Amino acid sequence: MRFVLKRIVAFAVALFVQSIVIFACLRILPGDLAMVIGGTTSTPDQVARIRGQLGLNDPYPLQYLRWLGGVLHGDLGTSQLTGVSVASEIGDRLQITLPLALLSLAVALAIGLPLGVHAVTSRSARVRRTLQVAAIVAGAIPALWGGLLLVMMFGRGVGLIGVLPAQGFPARGWHAFGRALASLALPALSVGVITGAEFMRYTRSALVDVANSDCIAQAMMCGMTRAQAIRRVGLRMVAPQIVSVAGLTFAGMMTGVIVVENLFALPGLATLVMTDLRNRDLLAVQSELLLLTTFFLVMGLVVDVLHHALDPRLKDASEGGGYA
């Protein structure tokens, strides 16, 4: 319990530091929001007036505190260009990106874990070698190409077996549940297969490290075959590592799916950040980046806590238990 509390405090501190870093970095970028809003035909007076309205003339610490105060109240600011609240824009985008990342992660784990185990336990050297080669090749495929190939095969209107939508997300969002899910199927597959290859290599390598350990030998001596021992005991031993990698990969997917979102015309989170960056909508970008960083840090926290829970040695190290 104490460990979790300590970890939460560390998380809060890191988040605070990140917010400062984001704020500072964005102030360094050239380009002027006031000018972009005013347009190319605006006079310097108009630009100055806009700047005053946005509070861009105030000293930096004041701007920072104003922003931070808003965030803590749940107000992430208002997008200067669309007039919509940043929070609601993010919310709209999240309902696409988050499920997409989750689906991709699910596909990746469903492919990577079993194949990774098989790559170690299979008795046929040819099978093991084929799996290894497949993993190396699948991990080298550009996401764009993978997506295109899937569209060519399954995309409605273009593909051989045109069953799945290749563009867009239903306007009613998740209220049209079936159609929404179908829209995410091909994108999730593209990302999932490539990430799955990475998971497969990682799982295989972690299992190979423990496969010749005494722990597996002991499990075999209790009556398990080598394959059983690796599946039942080995996987459990490497579970903490796999959880770490899965958590961090998931966090990375929130932005990593940007190419696929573009290809399949899904209005996602990363695309929002890019648009806002282009438009120098710093206030919106600040909040969006903060959200992304928070997500990363939260995943890090979750992974650490899970790690801790999965390994009794760590639990005791932090709480000082013992029998001997």
Next chain:
Amino acid sequence: MREGDRKRGGGAPRRKGRVLVVLRSMWHRADGAYALVVIALWLLVSLVSAVWTPHPLIESDGRNAWARPSASYPLGTDGAGHDLLSWLMRGSLTELEVVALVVLCTAACGLLGVWASIGYKSGAGRGSRTWMVCVDTLIAVPTVIVAMVVSVPLGASIAVIVVACAFAYSLSIVRVTRPVAQLAATSQYVEAARSYGVGEARIFFTHIVPAVAPTMAVQLSLSAGTAILAESGLTYLGIGIPAGVPSWGRSLSDCAKLITVYPLTVIWPGVIITAVVVALNLLGDALRDCADPVVNADLRRTMEGGSR
């Protein structure tokens, strides 16, 4: 007798012999041979394309737009009548530039980061610990975000790709090599060298760098592979290689538009990218094994024979 003199004197033929042995060992491995062949082909095509392509890259007329593959246009043409094959060929030179820049910058930043992580004149000072905390925080920044932020001042350019990849991989190098670097920095060799008054820079290059070299080689080859994949993605998004410059990513994005006209042209750029990225990843693994005298018996024999 100083180490440098000995190396300079009998070192020249020895070093060349060692490189040949490493290359030969790599050639004997299936993955090493594949990597060497593919990379050699890539270099060849790049060099050739620098002076010649089947069709000029910029056609003055748009007569042959959207042509299907034929004898004179083996891969067809795009919306402006450009020959896709020529663009793909010339793109290999651009990829070479991208990879070279990424590897160099990553290596340089990585080494700088390693030097910062082991601290000046001490194995684990407060400064290096703070640096490691920074690294752990920075490493969480998604590469896509870095690319997007950097593209604001720089626009669509090769620098965006280089900065984003170098950022991610140099941090990764620092993190992954830390244990080995620490070990080398606190070793007795280094203590002794310092007590003889050997300069910090020399200590770094003669003791620390060789210790982290194998891990770095693998990370650098991974970064090279990622650079090509990143190039294809970022160019597609409009913040990578600028329009008008041939690259594999550009060929791939162009084919994405062609998908309704002639879907099969999508195959080639993707196959080439995958093949080359696989070659670069395998290169790192093969290099790590074959350049290690502990693992590679032939190399060990060559090195022992030379020193006698």
Next chain:
Amino acid sequence: MSCEVTGLTVDVAARRHVPARRIVDGVSLRVGDGERVGLVGPSGSGKSMVARSVVGILPPHLAVGGSVKLGGTEMVGAGDEVAADLRGRYVSMVFQNPGSALNPVRTVGQAISLPLVMHYDLEPGDVHDRVLRAMRSVELPERLTGAYPHQLSGGQRQRVAIAAALVTSPRLIIADEPTTALDAIVQREIVDLLVSLVDDLGASLLFITHDFSVLAHATTRCYVMDAGRVVEEGATQGILRRPRSSVARLLVRAANELSLHGEGPDGADMTGAGGTAGGATGGRGER
């Protein structure tokens, strides 16, 4: 259960530039019903390999040849399922390092009950009873049932390993350097415990070690191995008194010199003019 090994060979398969290597070269040995037999040799002589090939837990890149018969069943080439069925039920093993052999995420109780659960369909109550009985026999207090291996001392961990090895009342127990990782005082306790439990069960024991002084107490016969071959065999006491091969001689001398009690393995008093000198003199005098 008897164990017959005839002409056992273990080869490391050839890879790329490295030729195939033979690490066990035609070893033959026999452990009869109820016998306690030792397998001794310097580090790297292949003793562990022999033990692991007997039960079929060698990594797949090692090729096993020859014949291994456990209670009449041929193990070489029999397949993992056949071997797995015998493992834990009729033959069990105690490993050198219990810290790495015991699963860190399983409690003591779970570790000991695993062989039972794998082979027999028992009520949870019965399983619990047998686990407690096993713990009593190795002198571990009941309260440790829920403990994790990292919370125990080295000696306690090895007791857990022994309990797990005996809980199904196997017919053959293989002990692969069970005391090497323990401190000297605990070593003797563990060996005594193991020997008495094996005798109570009426099982056979194959005791592997590089330390002759331990063998003297634990075994009646032994085989001496060096570089993958058996170089000497016979009654343990006989070899200790008259080692013939050079390897055996080195091992016996080492055992004499390092003996804690200052006694030779056969009880002759070696103290007097200092442990080492006395030992050397005694040894030379006997030859």
